[in-house]
Amino acid sequence: MKRLIMLSVMMLFAITSFAQNPIYDAYSNKEGVSSVYISPMMFRLMGNLPELKVNEDGIDMSPAVKSLQGFYMLTSESVDVVNQLHKDVEHYISKNIYKKLMEIRDNEEYVNMYLIEDPDYVRSFILCTKDVDSYTFICLDGQMERKVFYDLLKHLSHF
């Protein structure tokens, strides 16, 4: 019985940390921050859109979109928020197993892209851009096949 109770407590802890983005949770309701969240359910609905099933390349992108499990975006132009958000994002990335994909520095602006991936799948993608007075944080979670992820990036940028 003791084991069972321990297991239940551990499950509850696991559930509370399940599928959440702590950065989004902390900043989405703050003043001076605009936020966008797309849930796994919405991705599944989106996967049924006809324009995804037949695109100009003849590729069905719906499975890729359905494999996405969360889209989080935060943007802010408030200086106080920008600095704090930047610190928190850096901390969050260093605490997790993100690998740096690309870093671009151009005068005052810099762009960083991070990935969590294994040989077959991209599990999470983060892009953050920081300017003097603005910050954008984009996080895409899911279980996307690597090739499909890059195809999706290529396809969705054509509009």
Next chain:
Amino acid sequence: MKRIEDIEQMNLDDFERIARDDEVVEPTTLKPKIENTIMALSMSAKSKRYKNKHIYYYIGSGLLAAAASVAAFIIISSSQPKDTFDDPQMAYAELQKTFAFISSKMNDGISKMNEVQKNIELSNNLINNINNK
């Protein structure tokens, strides 16, 4: 073995004498049989108690699992952020916009890398030319 006629001819004294003389012999297999029966009965009672304990354990586990499921559902549904869009078409448009942004940033990085690579190639060519002279 006495026959019925013999028994009919016997008187009371004969009966008393037979009762005194003939001991009732206890069968040798009776004692182990009784012991076995007692042991079997005691084991069956124990197993019944054990079964009852197990049933309580299963009921307890079931109730706990149900409570955990309800708690999990409440936690998940209350902690999940609210969808920004109700319409998948609008969500798709936002996703397209974001992917275009990501793509443009990636292209910036790649073009900068290409520039650097061109410069490295130029330098290498210059060094090769100097070495060849």
